[in-house]
Amino acid sequence: MLSFILRRLVIAIPTIILISVFVFTLQKLLPGDPVLAMAGEERDPQVLEFLREKYRLNDPIPVQYFTWIGNALTGDLGISLRTNQPVLELIGEKLPVTIQLATMAMIFAMVIGIPAGIFSAVKKGTVTDYVANVVALSGLSIPNFWLGIMLILLVSVKWKLLPASGYVPLSEDPLRSITVMLMPAFVLGTALAATLMRHTRSAMLSVMSSDYVRTARAKGLVERKVILKHAFRNALTPIVTLTALLFGELIAGAVLTEQIFTIPGFGKLVVDAVFNRDYAVVQGIVLVTAVGFIFMNLLADVAYVLLNPRLRKQ
Amino acid sequence: MTLTKMTLAAALLGATTLGAQAADLRIALQSDADVLDPDQSRTFVGRIVYTSLCDKLVDITPDLEIIPQLATEWSFSEDGKQLTMKLRDDAVFHDGTPFDAEAVAANIDRSQNLETSRRKSELSSITGVEVLGSHEIRFDLADADATLMAQFADRAGMMVSPTAAEAAGDDFGLNPVCSGPYQFKERVAQDRIVLEKFADYYNADDFHFDTVTYLPIPDTTVRLANLQSGDVDMIERLAATDLAQAEGDDGINVESAVSLGYQGITINVANGEKGDNPWGNDKRLRQALSYAIDREAINQVVFNGAFAAGNQPFPPNSPWYSTDFPVPERDVEKAKELLAEAGFADGIDLEVQVPNTTIPLQLMQVVQSMAAEAGINISITSKEFATLLADQSAGDYQASQIGWSGRVDPDGNIHQFMTSDGGINDSKFSNPEVDELLNKARKSNDQDVRRESYTAARAILNEELPIVYLYHQTWIWALDAGLTGFTAYPDGMIRLDGVMKAEG
Numbered sequence: 001m002l003s004f005i006l007r008r009l010v011i012a013i014p015t016i017i018l019i020s021v022f023v024f025t026l027q028k029l030l031p032g033d034p035v036l037a038m039a040g041e042e043r044d045p046q047v048l049e050f051l052r053e054k055y056r057l058n059d060p061i062p063v064q065y066f067t068w069i070g071n072a073l074t075g076d077l078g079i080s081l082r083t084n085q086p087v088l089e090l091i092g093e094k095l096p097v098t099i100q101l102a103t104m105a106m107i108f109a110m111v112i113g114i115p116a117g118i119f120s121a122v123k124k125g126t127v128t129d130y131v132a133n134v135v136a137l138s139g140l141s142i143p144n145f146w147l148g149i150m151l152i153l154l155v156s157v158k159w160k161l162l163p164a165s166g167y168v169p170l171s172e173d174p175l176r177s178i179t180v181m182l183m184p185a186f187v188l189g190t191a192l193a194a195t196l197m198r199h200t201r202s203a204m205l206s207v208m209s210s211d212y213v214r215t216a217r218a219k220g221l222v223e224r225k226v227i228l229k230h231a232f233r234n235a236l237t238p239i240v241t242l243t244a245l246l247f248g249e250l251i252a253g254a255v256l257t258e259q260i261f262t263i264p265g266f267g268k269l270v271v272d273a274v275f276n277r278d279y280a281v282v283q284g285i286v287l288v289t290a291v292g293f294i295f296m297n298l299l300a301d302v303a304y305v306l307l308n309p310r311l312r313k314q
Numbered sequence: 315m316t317l318t319k320m321t322l323a324a325a326l327l328g329a330t331t332l333g334a335q336a337a338d339l340r341i342a343l344q345s346d347a348d349v350l351d352p353d354q355s356r357t358f359v360g361r362i363v364y365t366s367l368c369d370k371l372v373d374i375t376p377d378l379e380i381i382p383q384l385a386t387e388w389s390f391s392e393d394g395k396q397l398t399m400k401l402r403d404d405a406v407f408h409d410g411t412p413f414d415a416e417a418v419a420a421n422i423d424r425s426q427n428l429e430t431s432r433r434k435s436e437l438s439s440i441t442g443v444e445v446l447g448s449h450e451i452r453f454d455l456a457d458a459d460a461t462l463m464a465q466f467a468d469r470a471g472m473m474v475s476p477t478a479a480e481a482a483g484d485d486f487g488l489n490p491v492c493s494g495p496y497q498f499k500e501r502v503a504q505d506r507i508v509l510e511k512f513a514d515y516y517n518a519d520d521f522h523f524d525t526v527t528y529l530p531i532p533d534t535t536v537r538l539a540n541l542q543s544g545d546v547d548m549i550e551r552l553a554a555t556d557l558a559q560a561e562g563d564d565g566i567n568v569e570s571a572v573s574l575g576y577q578g579i580t581i582n583v584a585n586g587e588k589g590d591n592p593w594g595n596d597k598r599l600r601q602a603l604s605y606a607i608d609r610e611a612i613n614q615v616v617f618n619g620a621f622a623a624g625n626q627p628f629p630p631n632s633p634w635y636s637t638d639f640p641v642p643e644r645d646v647e648k649a650k651e652l653l654a655e656a657g658f659a660d661g662i663d664l665e666v667q668v669p670n671t672t673i674p675l676q677l678m679q680v681v682q683s684m685a686a687e688a689g690i691n692i693s694i695t696s697k698e699f700a701t702l703l704a705d706q707s708a709g710d711y712q713a714s715q716i717g718w719s720g721r722v723d724p725d726g727n728i729h730q731f732m733t734s735d736g737g738i739n740d741s742k743f744s745n746p747e748v749d750e751l752l753n754k755a756r757k758s759n760d761q762d763v764r765r766e767s768y769t770a771a772r773a774i775l776n777e778e779l780p781i782v783y784l785y786h787q788t789w790i791w792a793l794d795a796g797l798t799g800f801t802a803y804p805d806g807m808i809r810l811d812g813v814m815k816a817e818g
Binding site for chain 1: 349356429430432434435484485502504505530533535536540542543544545700701718719737
């Protein structure tokens with residue numbers, strides 16, 4: 001087992017190096033000078049030159065890369081060109097925000113999507129099924145930003161039920177933190193709920209037509225038990241896999257939602273960093289994300305091996 | 315079912331906590347400030363925060379007159395090369411360091427010599443600082459500098475605690491210490507900046523909030539929604555298109571002031587190879603473009619009439635506006651004539667780069683259709699702002715839709731753009747006579763001499779048109795109706811003295 005993990009880790013190293021080189025190069029290909037972008041209206045050539053020196057932007061690109069990756073190995077991802085804050089600190093500050101948003105959105109998506117999928121599979125071909133499908137399709141097609149703004153206008157401005165935007169840390173005031181994030185989580189969750197609903201429906205449909213479900217019915221079980229205990233349990237496996245996959249997508253999708261609801265999360269951090277050509281921040285984020293993904297994959301691989309001894313030999 | 319109940323309960327609980335803290339003033343800004351160090355910072359919103367955080371040597375009135383703040387009185391020597399200033403003796407920095415002449419000297423030194431300082435060029439005329447007494451100081455200048463007092467009314471005149479600045483160095487901005495009515499409490503990047511009342515402020519009675527929270531909310535619709543829902547008390551830069559909605563809301567008051575800045579089309583006259591084309595070489599084409607545009611119509615169509623049409627670096631209501639050159643009427647025939655004279659009777663193409671955001675794009679589309687009627691075929695290249703700026707600076711453009719946020723002193727709106735070696739002269743326009751006139755205006759403390767110089771320069775620039783000015787933005791603030799005492803300033807800042815919330 002240990003040798004398996006080690007082997008996987010060794011394979012992960014070149015991947016991380018490749019990603020880091022890729023991101024670094026891509027950034028340098030972006031048009032626009034970070035120092036100029038940062039200067040805005042105040043372009044004192046002397047200061048611009050000093051900053052280029054300070055952030056080593058005058059070094060050849062390979063030298064810049066090795067300086068950066070060397071520092072990164074010691075846990076120093078540099079400082080933000082814009083606010084002078086350390087990049088690692090920024091990431092540590094923003095990541096939990098987005099994870100909270102994504103988790104709440106996932107809960108919304110599951111609570112809405114899965115029951116709707118089951119329902120629509122069971123009532124296949126009826127009006128209920130069509131209505132559920134239309135709703136799901138709308139959920140997929142309504143743009144996030146539009147839904148977000150409409151909700152703000154309705155729920156916050158008209159009914160004054162929820163705050164229009166912003167963020168309160170979970171640690172500061174848990175209830176308020178969740179309250180503030182209800183709307184954004186719902187907006188982010190809707191598209192996902194639709195995807196989940198469609199997948200649940202098709203998984204349920206294929207299971208419902210299988211032999212053991214017919215057997216269960218023949219045994220004289222009540223329909224509710226047939227659906228929930230026999231069919232749904234087996235349909236669940238692909239849904240769970242999909243849900244796990246979609247979580248990563250949620251974090252990416254949070255970018256837009258965070259912009260609308262002014263949530264100081266990971267997505268907003270990366271978008272602002274790209275626009276400001278805040279290289280250190282963009283690189284730091286991509287590196288951390290890449291390492292995170294590789295680590296999650298490794299965990300999944302380990303889990304598969306634990307579940308399936310046949311894989312260990314390969 | 316239980317979930318809906320929980321949601322509702324949570325929502326109601328959340329709603330009841332809103333607006334509970336009456337002593338906190340919440341202000342929504344259009345973007346997040348950059349580093350909070352007056353010597354290093356660059357953003358407009360940063361300056362809004364400083365207005366409550368960092369006192370300056372002098373301030374301005376809404377009519378742009380210079381008035382005392384930390385300096386109580388001042389005078390220039392006969393030749394304009396010495397400025398003597400008396401300072402107030404009851405001011406103290408947030409860390410307890412007393413404010414005195416030594417502190418001012420240390421601040422000037424920091425602004426001039428900190429490697430990352432953005433204030434160097436603003437204070438470049440100062441060659442020496444002499445402390446005359448505990449609260450009296452003299453600045454020695456290389457040459458007379460009419461812009462200096464206006465610089466002292468902005469970031470270059472903001473005084474930071476010398477003790478704190480020395481201890482923190484480049485990192486001062488993470489925990490700024492100044493001498494304003496509010497002191498720094500905390501900042502969460504992209505989320506909020508919180509200031510709390512400074513009890514030892516010399517004029518503390520005039521400031522009525524325990525804390526002031528600045529929240530960056532970039533989307534204009536969301537910013538207004540936050541005001542309408544009561545989540546914030548005040549927003550800056552309400553979109554002109556939302557003006558009618560805000561004015562129609564009984565719970566909201568709207569205040570506005572025409573800004574000090576301008577927006578226009580900068581044409582590459584001689585910035586590298588790309589300036590060598592008919593648009594750069596023949597002023598008649600640039601004049602034709604100017605004649606083809608109906609500036610008032612732009613104001614009506616794009617900005618619902620809320621902004622001000624313009625044709626100079628100063629807005630028409632500015633004391634520096636040259637009335638000899640009023641905003642021209644649209645004249646398509648004249649534009650066609652000029653094109654024909656220049657040899658382009660059949661029309662000519664012009665590529666204009668535009669920031670890829672809504673307003674500039676709408677603006678250019680209106681200009682595009684107006685120009686088309688005169689035979690100028692504008693193609694719009696929309697670029698993300700950082701790219702646009704880099705291309706413009708490098709001369710890799712034909713024309714560029716860009717503006718300037720504006721400065722209190724007129725020099726700041728024209729000198730660096732129109733003089734041959736001006737720092738932001740991206741057009742690379744060069745005319746010895748204009749150089750001479752603008753330098754003369756910069757050095758004279760006589761308002762009439764300055765005004766004459768600017769008018770004379772305008773006569774040339776109006777012919778040459780390296781920048782075709784289009785309009786002046788109006789700062790629009792929307793405030794909760796319960797908020798009183800706010801005064802709109804043309805510099806767009808939010809001054810909180812006298813601002814208070816009505817009871818209830």
